[in-house]
Amino acid sequence: MLTNVAVLAFDEIAPFELGVLVEAFGYDRSDEGLPLIDFAVCAPEPGTYRTQGGFGITVEHGLDRIVEADLVGVPAFADGTVPPPAALEALRAAHDRGARLMSVCSGAFVLGEAGLLDGHECTTHWRYTDELARRYPEATVIPEVLYVDDGQIITSAGTAAGIDASLHVWRQEFGAAAASKIARRMVVPPQREGGQAQFIRTPVPECDCDELxxxxxxxxxxxxxxxxxxxxxxxxxxxxxxxxxxxxxxxxxxxxxxxxxxxxxxxxxxxxxxxxxxxxxxxxxxxxxxxxxxxxxxxxxxxxxxxxxxxxxxxx
Missing domain, CATH: 1.10.10.60 (Homeodomain-like)
Structure with a gap:
């Protein structure tokens, strides 16, 4: 049963994707009969971290908080952000002890850097799926879905798809009625049909090879x-x-x-x-x-x- 969620933060975190995880798991909604989840944002060291929105966030918990979590959330980070080695080690340790890990948007690259996508199906924002496949060839990237649940590893596509993945976790853990209550509070559909590929045109890829x-x-x-x-x-x-x-x-x-x-x-x-x-x-x-x-x-x-x-x- 999901009782404890930790979200990883470091510099250049995307505030919207962080907010999705906070909204989905971080609020006390016990007045609606929903279970209370022990939620925390953690970082390599407690302190202030830059966001892509131009403001900072103060994080009170270190990586030891991940040790307790049933689910570890990884929001999006700025392109080219290099995860601290300690953060990658904490993710690997969480995975080894059986915790689930869920990325939102480009957070999938953090899981990839930790070696946790190898042998798994996964996704990310449609703009980055080719790059994800290039960087982590042992992963199976599925570009046309809102999220992929591959057991311990859950990855979601761009921005709002993190909501879909979070509601999926609620459905799995607590049933459709609980997920519907969360969705109603967030003013979103409890379950969207289809995937990001319905809304994206995939042209013939650019190719520099004269023969191909x-x-x-x-x-x-x-x-x-x-x-x-x-x-x-x-x-x-x-x-x-x-x-x-x-x-x-x-x-x-x-x-x-x-x-x-x-x-x-x-x-x-x-x-x-x-x-x-x-x-x-x-x-x-x-x-x-x-x-x-x-x-x-x-x-x-x-x-x-x-x-x-x-x-x-x-x-x-």
Whole structure:
């Protein structure tokens, strides 16, 4: 049972993301029948720490406070902020004793620096997912979700997705009614459908490799056709093994995963802007049939194609 939450702070902390964790776990709401959680913000040393908002916060607790916590929250920090070694060691120790760790937005990079994302699925703000995957190749970065619960490690996407992850923890620990009470106090939906990818266009990635750039363009313009790695490798004048290795190095994922994401993106556009059937769209984007489209689309966007169309359709 969750009874104790500690949030890590150091210089250049993002105040909004810190506030999300305070709002979700730091207030006494026992008057509404909710459990009281022992909550504290802690830092490598008690004292005043700079925020990205241009003001300071005073932290009373040191890292020993993490030793007691059931859940350790890691807010976002400024780009390029290097976590103090003592903070990373405290996070590793918390993980080793079985505590859960939850990051908000770019706080995922702090978990990555501690080596805690290796072997885990995770996410962060859509602007930083490629960089997260590049820096921590042993992690599996899922860019299109609001949050990822991978057991001990929970990571959330940009800013308000930290609220979604926090409500998820409330639901797990105390049930849907408790999570709904917290959501009502925060004036947010108890559970949002879908993920950040519904609201973000992912263009063809920039590529400095002369051999790959024409292949990316060709596939994007001919999604309805089947494209094997062997055929694409021939188009790039490479062996399949070299092509696959270079593709991952340049694009950050496999050819198959990239093609799937492009097909989902095109299906998304067609669902929004046309009244074509799901079967027709599946064929047009290269998935072949509606069942395959539904499988990949729901996995990528966390809603079915039909549900997506009802939410975002321009065609009626």
């Amino acid at each position: 750039r024409p292949v990316l363009t060709y596939v994007s313009e001919n999604l309805a056709e089947p494209h094997s790695v062997e055929a694409l490798a021939r188009r790039a004048a490479m062996s399949p093994r070299t092509f696959a290795r270079k593709f991952r190095a340049e694009i950050g994922t496999t050819p198959h995963a990239w093609m799937t994401s492009q097909r989902v993106l095109r299906a998304e556009e067609l669902l929004e802007t046309t009244d074509r059937s799901v079967d027709w769209i599946a064929s047009a984007v290269g998935f072949g049939n509606a069942a395959t489209l539904r499988h990949h689309f729901t996995r990528a966007r966390s809603v079915s194609p039909q549900r997506y169309r009802r939410i975002f359709s321009e065609a009626g």
